[in-house]
Amino acid sequence: MSENVLELQNITMKFGGVTALNEVNLVVKKGEILALIGPNGAGKTTIFNVITGVYKPTSGDVVFQGASIVGKKRFQITKLGIARTFQNIRLFGESSALENVVTGADVHSKTGVVGSIFGTRQSRREEKAALEKALELLEFMGIKKRAGQLGKNLPYGDQRRLEIARALATDPKLLLLDEPAAGFNPAEKVALGETIKKIRDAGYTVLLIEHDMSLIMGISDRVAVLDFGTKIADGTTTEVQNDPRVIEAYLGAPADAS
Amino acid sequence: MADMKSRLNLRDRGAEYWERSPKWRRVALSIFFIALCYAIPFLNNPLINTPGSDFRSVLFYPVGMYVMMAIGLNIVVGKSGLLDLGYVAFFAIGAYTMAILGTKTSLNFWEILPIGVALAMLSGVLLGTPTLRLRGDYLAIVTLGFGEIVRIVAVNTDAIGGARGIAGIPTPPNFFKAKFTILDPKPYYWLLLTFTLLIIWMVRRMAARRPGRAWDAIRQDDDVAQLMGINTRRYKVWAFVLGAAVAGVGGVVYASQILSIVPDQFNLNVSILILACVVFGGIGNLWGVILGAVLLAFTPERIRFLSQPRILVFGMALVLMMNLRPDGILPKKKREHFDPDWHTVEESGEGEIK
Ligand SMILES: Nc1ncnc2c1ncn2[C@@H]1O[C@H](COP(=O)(O)OP(=O)(O)O)[C@@H](O)[C@H]1O
Ligand SMILES: [Mg+2]
Numbered sequence: 001m002s003e004n005v006l007e008l009q010n011i012t013m014k015f016g017g018v019t020a021l022n023e024v025n026l027v028v029k030k031g032e033i034l035a036l037i038g039p040n041g042a043g044k045t046t047i048f049n050v051i052t053g054v055y056k057p058t059s060g061d062v063v064f065q066g067a068s069i070v071g072k073k074r075f076q077i078t079k080l081g082i083a084r085t086f087q088n089i090r091l092f093g094e095s096s097a098l099e100n101v102v103t104g105a106d107v108h109s110k111t112g113v114v115g116s117i118f119g120t121r122q123s124r125r126e127e128k129a130a131l132e133k134a135l136e137l138l139e140f141m142g143i144k145k146r147a148g149q150l151g152k153n154l155p156y157g158d159q160r161r162l163e164i165a166r167a168l169a170t171d172p173k174l175l176l177l178d179e180p181a182a183g184f185n186p187a188e189k190v191a192l193g194e195t196i197k198k199i200r201d202a203g204y205t206v207l208l209i210e211h212d213m214s215l216i217m218g219i220s221d222r223v224a225v226l227d228f229g230t231k232i233a234d235g236t237t238t239e240v241q242n243d244p245r246v247i248e249a250y251l252g253a254p255a256d257a258s
Numbered sequence: 259m260a261d262m263k264s265r266l267n268l269r270d271r272g273a274e275y276w277e278r279s280p281k282w283r284r285v286a287l288s289i290f291f292i293a294l295c296y297a298i299p300f301l302n303n304p305l306i307n308t309p310g311s312d313f314r315s316v317l318f319y320p321v322g323m324y325v326m327m328a329i330g331l332n333i334v335v336g337k338s339g340l341l342d343l344g345y346v347a348f349f350a351i352g353a354y355t356m357a358i359l360g361t362k363t364s365l366n367f368w369e370i371l372p373i374g375v376a377l378a379m380l381s382g383v384l385l386g387t388p389t390l391r392l393r394g395d396y397l398a399i400v401t402l403g404f405g406e407i408v409r410i411v412a413v414n415t416d417a418i419g420g421a422r423g424i425a426g427i428p429t430p431p432n433f434f435k436a437k438f439t440i441l442d443p444k445p446y447y448w449l450l451l452t453f454t455l456l457i458i459w460m461v462r463r464m465a466a467r468r469p470g471r472a473w474d475a476i477r478q479d480d481d482v483a484q485l486m487g488i489n490t491r492r493y494k495v496w497a498f499v500l501g502a503a504v505a506g507v508g509g510v511v512y513a514s515q516i517l518s519i520v521p522d523q524f525n526l527n528v529s530i531l532i533l534a535c536v537v538f539g540g541i542g543n544l545w546g547v548i549l550g551a552v553l554l555a556f557t558p559e560r561i562r563f564l565s566q567p568r569i570l571v572f573g574m575a576l577v578l579m580m581n582l583r584p585d586g587i588l589p590k591k592k593r594e595h596f597d598p599d600w601h602t603v604e605e606s607g608e609g610e611i612k
Contacts, residue, residue, distance in 0.1 A: 078487035107487035
């Protein structure tokens with residue numbers, strides 16, 4: 001039980017007449033990279049939105065570290081230890097790269113507005129800690145030289161890396177990456193894959209949405225496949241690769257035809 | 259052209275000079291600047307004179323008052339991006355607290371001040387908590403309504419003078435040698451200046467720290483701010499309440515100077531004018547906002563000798579300025595929330611705004 005960082009239990013998410021997720025069950029185990037794959041519109045991003053409290057599921061439960069988080073506010077869920085990136089990059093474009101990451105690191109600060117005004121010892125200590133952590137993470141993501149640049153002025157790839165740094169700054173128990181390698185060239189994908197592995201090896205648990213099969217096969221511990229809002233497979237990379245339903249979903253043909 | 263533009267870029271040149279200055283020079287410049295502000299009432303320079311109205315009165319109102327209020331409103335509009343069109347209400351609450359308690363009790367200015375500020379903040383909480391979940395235009399309309407409601411309630415409440423307002427508001431007790439009388443606006447100006455400097459000091463600290471980052475995040479993308487762990491409701495209410503506190507201080511000081519107030523002084527025009535100071539000066543940038551308020555408050559007084567056409571001239575100058583510098587005179591600088599000492603990261607040219 002404690003092995004499972006996250007459990008989606010019979011999650012159904014309807015938008016009006018559209019059923020984006022249908023009775024989805026999914027388990028993310030501590031310390032693994034779980035890849036979530038599926039065609040466009042399958043409901044992958046919706047799963048992230050349900051986990052992070054952007055949407056309240058129509059039915060079902062989201063259990064994080066043994067407790068339900070359905071109905072909790074978004075900022076509370078982040079504080080509990082879930083952080084994410086966005087398929088369509090959503091940085092604070094008018095803030096510097098460093099500020100973006102420090103904003104994530106602020107989650108751990110206890111200083112409020114009054115403490116900040118008067119510069120209490122706690123405030124100064126937390127400001128310093130947040131800054132140091134942010135600089136470390138920029139370095140880790142290989143974008144330290146961008147620290148002073150505005151988010152919107154970063155090159156595309158660095159914007160994606162910055163989003164990961166910002167999410168890591170909250171020190172998540174579960175990191176959700178929504179197509180972090182989208183638009184990358186093969187060399188950049190390999191490098192990002194190595195970075196994600198390093199993140200896992202540092203003790204983080206990662207749920208990764210990705211389309212690139214070689215990247216997924218290279219780094220994932222397990223794979224879950226979503227199709228039209230239904231989970232059709234879940235297992236090791238080899239298991240999933242040979243699953244007839246997956247082959248059908250991806251090739252649009254009966255399994256025996258391949 | 260490009261060269262002229264860069265030469266005209268006061269903000270970057272000023273900021274650069276400041277960042278390159280050693281600590282002693284910063285301290286010296288600050289002391290000089292502050293001393294200059296305190297000395298302005300003694301200056302008799304024809305450039306800054308206000309023929310047609312008393313220069314020292316102008317320094318207190320409108321100049322000093324606008325500056326303080328613009329700094330307060332900038333926390334709300336500039337920092338956290340909440341369009342508040344009823345800011346005058348908090349000013350009115352401060353002024354009425356001073357007027358009512360000053361005439362009906364034996365409390366003096368210094369005792370009433372914290373009460374006025376507390377009441378302004380309390381009304382900020384009461385207005386902010388339910389309304390701050392509204393976004394953009396809706397919030398603007400609700401706050402506009404609030405501003406008008408406060409004024410209309412004052413007009414219709416006979417216990418606080420109704421439309422005739424309150425007269426005979428006491429002046430602050432003498433402060434060492436400074437005597438607060440209707441005849442001499444200087445001590446009031448100094449009092450206002452002192453409060454303003456204190457507020458600037460506080461605002462700068464907030465802006466450079468966690469609250470500043472939270473407001474930046476909220477202003478840019480409320481959803482993502484929440485997903486980054488920011489309790490956005492709470493920070494918005496804080497912005498509202500801090501803005502209200504500043505206006506509360508302004509209201510108390512104002513009422514203690516002009517001796518009598520009427521509700522119609524606290525009309526929508528005041529909210530709009532203060533907002534104009536913020537936008538004109540450079541929304542979000544403290545120094546821009548201060549400069550904007552000084553110019554907007556001072557210019558109509560300076561050109562009073564033009565009599566009738568002066569508002570027209572002023573209006574045309576405003577329109578022209580906003581066309582030339584649509585982001586304000588001193589727009590927000592890119593890294594304003596980070597102290598240059600705080601980190602040393604070389605800037606590459608790519609980071610330019612625009
Ligand atoms: N807020 C929403 N309102 C209506 N429909 C939505 C909303 N969010 C997602 N959907 C629908 O849910 C389905 C899954 O979308 P999404 O989760 O973004 O897919 P994926 O990330 O797998 O490409 C799509 O049909 C999409 O149109
Ligand atoms: Mg998606």
